[in-house]
Amino acid sequence: xxxxGILTSGGDxxxxxxxxxxxxxxxxxxxxxxxxxYEGYQGLVDGGDYIRKMDWRSVTGYLSIGGTSIGTxxxxxxxxxxxxLQAAENLVKHGIDSLIVCGGDGSLTGADVFRSEWTGLLDExxxxxxxxVDEAKTFRSMTIVGIVGSIDNDMSGTDITIGAVTSLHxxxxxxxxxxxxxxxxxxxxxxxxxxxxxxxxxxxxxIATGADFIFIPEQPPSDEDWETSMCKVARRHRELGKxxxxxxxxxxxxxxxxKPIKVDRIKxxxxxxxxxxxxxxxxxxxQRGGSPCAFDRILGTVQSVxxxxxxxxxxxxxxxxxxxxxxxxxxxxxxxxxxxxTHEVAEAIESRNFQRALELRDSQFxx
Ligand code: ADP
Numbered sequence: 007x008x009x010x011g012i013l014t015s016g017g018d019x020x021x022x023x024x025x026x027x028x029x030x031x032x033x034x035x036x037x038x039x040x041x042x043x044y045e046g047y048q049g050l051v052d053g054g055d056y057i058r059k060m061d062w063r064s065v066t067g068y069l070s071i072g073g074t075s076i077g078t079x080x081x082x083x084x085x086x087x088x089x090x091l092q093a094a095e096n097l098v099k100h101g102i103d104s105l106i107v108c109g110g111d112g113s114l115t116g117a118d119v120f121r122s123e124w125t126g127l128l129d130e131x132x133x134x135x136x137x138x139v140d141e142a143k144t145f146r147s148m149t150i151v152g153i154v155g156s157i158d159n160d161m162s163g164t165d166i167t168i169g170a171v172t173s174l175h176x177x178x179x180x181x182x183x184x185x186x187x188x189x190x191x192x193x194x195x196x197x198x199x200x201x202x203x204x205x206x207x208x209x210x211x212x213i214a215t216g217a218d219f220i221f222i223p224e225q226p227p228s229d230e231d232w233e234t235s236m237c238k239v240a241r242r243h244r245e246l247g248k249x250x251x252x253x254x255x256x257x258x259x260x261x262x263x264x265k266p267i268k269v270d271r272i273k274x275x276x277x278x279x280x281x282x283x284x285x286x287x288x289x290x291x292x293q294r295g296g297s298p299c300a301f302d303r304i305l306g307t308v309q310s311v312x313x314x315x316x317x318x319x320x321x322x323x324x325x326x327x328x329x330x331x332x333x334x335x336x337x338x339x340x341x342x343x344x345x346x347x348t349h350e351v352a353e354a355i356e357s358r359n360f361q362r363a364l365e366l367r368d369s370q371f372x373x
Contacts (some may be wrong), residue, residue, distance in 0.1 A: 008038040010317055011057070011102040014074040015046035015081075015109035015116070019155040019169025020295035023075050024306030025108045027068040030060045032314050041102055045077040046109070047084035047116060053096035069303050072172070072296040074155075078109075084116055093120070094127040097145070098137050104149040104317040106310070108168070110156035111348045114328065118345045121150045121326050149320040151313045152328040152341045155306075157294065160204035162351055162366060163344030164330030164337070168309070172295040172302045173200070174210050180289050181215040181252065188250035194240070194282040196253045196272045200293050203355060207293070208256035217252045218243050221259035221267050223355060224363055230262055233275045241280060251282060264358060305331065312336045 012029040014022045026042060033040040040060045043049045049056030068075060083089030097105065107117045128145060131137045154161045159170035177199055184195050197217075201207040205222025212220035219236050221227070229235060240251045253276070259267040269286045276284040298306070309329045316327045316338055325340035347366060354363035 021302030028310035
């Protein structure tokens with residue numbers, strides 16, 4: 007009888023609850039025991055009451071609730087060897103032999119580190135007398151499966167991450183609201199959206215709302231003088247009769263020299279050079295989403311079913327999987343490869359090799 011642990015980690019994303027619900031319901035229907043690890047990796051490190059057995063009723067109503075009801079955390083302890091040793095001990099003590107982690111690239115990097123150390127951690131616990139050789143036997147074949155929950159859509163190896171589409175909906179609603187006031191007063195608005203080092207939210211929101219100009223980290227303006235380029239576009243649109251100007255800026259947007267492009271600077275440029283009455287709107291945490299859209303409920307559900315299937319079909323010779331979504335199909339690929347690719351994209355952006363970053367991100371961006 008498999009004992010599966012499910013945890014949500016890192017930044018919350020709408021649809022994480024759909025994940026937890028599906029792991030619990032499908033896991034139980036397949037004859038597994040399912041445990042929720044509360045508060046992300048922190049719960050794994052602290053153990054005790056943070057690890058609770060779930061039943062059918064534990065997840066009632068989860069589909070429509072945003073964020074994650076079992077909690078999430080940024081856990082410094084899990085970044086240390088001692089913290090991961092403690093986490094391994096807690097898993098063994100609770101008899102949990104499979105772990106499904108729903109989180110962003112940081113969380114899945116943590117899962118990958120844990121995976122690579124697993125055998126060594128068990129040996130260390132035995133040597134220290136914290137678990138017995140017999141206790142360790144069942145856990146040699148621990149399975150770890152990753153599911154990507156992140157509003158940023160910044161993980162390689164999957165076209166779309168759980169929570170990104172809900173966030174995009176919220177951003178579009180907010181931009182639409184700003185549009186009406188911008189139109190009324192004939193104003194310009196500079197709107198900052200989340201996404202960390204990834205411009206997916208900004209790019210898609212810009213397309214979906216018909217923004218005048220978009221700044222994203224992956225494709226910095228090609229000329230030094232992006233201020234003039236932006237002003238030219240905004241002026242032309244005004245000359246064509248537009249009563250509003252909307253500039254969308256990813257929080258990680260960079261200029262050609264990799265200096266951050268700040269919303270206040272854009273505001274000053276539009277005010278000073280074009281004489282536009284300009285306001286800044288930072289959407290902030292409303293973008294985290296609230297109630298998940300249908301797509302994220304479905305994405306969380308189908309990927310979690312695949313994650314439980316991956317646990318049930320795991321074997322010591324197979325690499326630990328990450329569940330993704332590619333070309334509209336649920337996919338399974340080595341967690342290690344997806345984590346490596348994600349870090350390669352980050353490095354390519356840092357070294358200004360944007361073409362390489364776009365190639366690595368593959369289908370996630372429009373050319
Ligand atoms: P996200 O998963 O949303 O990207 P973070 O980057 O904050 O969020 O990562 C969430 C948690 O994952 C961290 O607080 C930490 O506990 C764990 N984690 C991240 N990177 C590592 C790492 N290199 N080694 C071990 N654990 C990590």
